Amino acid sequence: MSKMAQTPQPPYYAVIFTSERTEGDRGYGTMADKMVELASAQPGFLGVESSSRDEDGLGITVSYWESLDAIKNWKEHSLHRVAQDTGKSTWYSRYRLRVCKVERDSFFEM
Known part of the structure; x- marks a missing residue:
């Protein structure tokens, strides 16, 4: 089974979350899984891809969404807000969030 998200034909949206963690787990793994x-389970969610953190602690997660409204609704979800706040206060030394419109994609599989 592929770890690549199965996305529809464009257009759709990608949210790219790049982060550097602080030391220790402090509940991060459990919350990330949640x-x-x-x-x-959110309306408009299309899939997610996440990399392992590199030796410098850099991690990248890309989630895919049908619309900007779906992204906005996810951003405002109450439990997601708790995770965002805890991320700022506890889990991340820094992060960057990018929202992109996917206009083209291609796929190769051997």
Whole structure:
């Protein structure tokens, strides 16, 4: 089974979350799993791809959404807000969030 998200034909949207973590887990792993589970149940969610953190602690997660409204609704979800606030106060030394419109994609599989 592929770890790549199965997305529809464009256009759709990608939210790219790049982060550097602070030391220690402090509940991060449990919350990250919960956020993927919760996001997956949201209207307009299309999929998610996440990399392992590199040796410098950089991690990248890309979630895919049908619309900007779906992204906005996810951003405002009450439990997601708790995760955002805890991320700022506890889990991340810094992060960057980018929202992009996907206008073209291609796929290769051997």
